Amino acid sequence: MDNTASLVALSQAMPKTELHLHIEGTFEPEQMFAIAQRNQVALKYDTVDALKDAYQFTNLQDFLDLYYQGMSVLLHEADFYDLTMAYLNKVHSENVVHVEIFFDPQGHTERGIPFDVQIKGIRRALEDAKKQWGMTYQLIMSFLRHLSEDSAFQTLKEATPFLDWIDGVGLDSSEVGHPPEKFANVFKACRDLGLKVTAHAGEEGPPDYVWQALDLIHVDRIDHGNRALEDEKLIAEIKHRELTLTVCPLSNLKLCVVDDMNDHPIRKMLALGLMATVNSDDPAYFGGYMNDNYQALIEQSKINRNELYQLAKNGITGSWMDEATKRIHLDTLTHLFQA
């Protein structure tokens, strides 16, 4: 019998992947203030504590309003580098071996920061982490769904010189009122370019949005997917297509997608045979990085050792890393759980 403390220790020691992470959502208040000062940009809040006090959200939009405000202090390549490197350092210390990170180019180009400034800073940090620690990565360019499909096409055009650096595309921001069908054409263009495709669906939006992500966007993965559980046929289809769900427990709690960590649906997802994974989404805003998310699942949602193993395994098999590297991490994971 495992006790809670030993499971938490195991979750900390095991090799982990992070498949749902917005780099702009890793902007810790202390670093935000430091970069704001460096760039001589004014923030709406006077102190770190005042900013932290504002992190009380009742829904996704409450959070997004602060998220876009926060990222507005990022001006230079060095800012994007520092932001990304701080995150990578943090998760390296938590035994994260592979990251797949989103960035929101339109959140920056809309306020005059060129695409190349963003991606050069982010990519340099990812390459440094790879050199220093062997940490592997995939970079995912995400379209903001509250903007038009034309704007997404414009972003794809700006990304063209950097397509070798971009592994996939995603869809994020305000979900309700902005269904995947709005972006069917731009995602078709992305697929034709050989990019992998994922989309936030079923976080706040109805099961129909998840169907659209499957049938109109042809996603390789689903980000969140919580509300898919409301539709039995959809559950069967997600299983049939063997799609991974990138679930974000602490995010769900902070944005009131779930009322209580004690009945987070991730156990139900596993019991249904869905490929659920654990991710932190926007850890600086939601109160925890990867290990905190696992700890909350162990202590509050009462996941057991088998469920912990399955979640970590899904994180490896559902990632976009190469098959040989997957096998190495799966071996390490399996040995750890057999010990």
Ligand code: HPA
């Ligand atoms: O959790 C999220 N949902 C939608 N859009 C986002 N952009 C950053 N984080 C999120």
Ligand SMILES: [Zn+2]
């Ligand atoms: Zn997200």
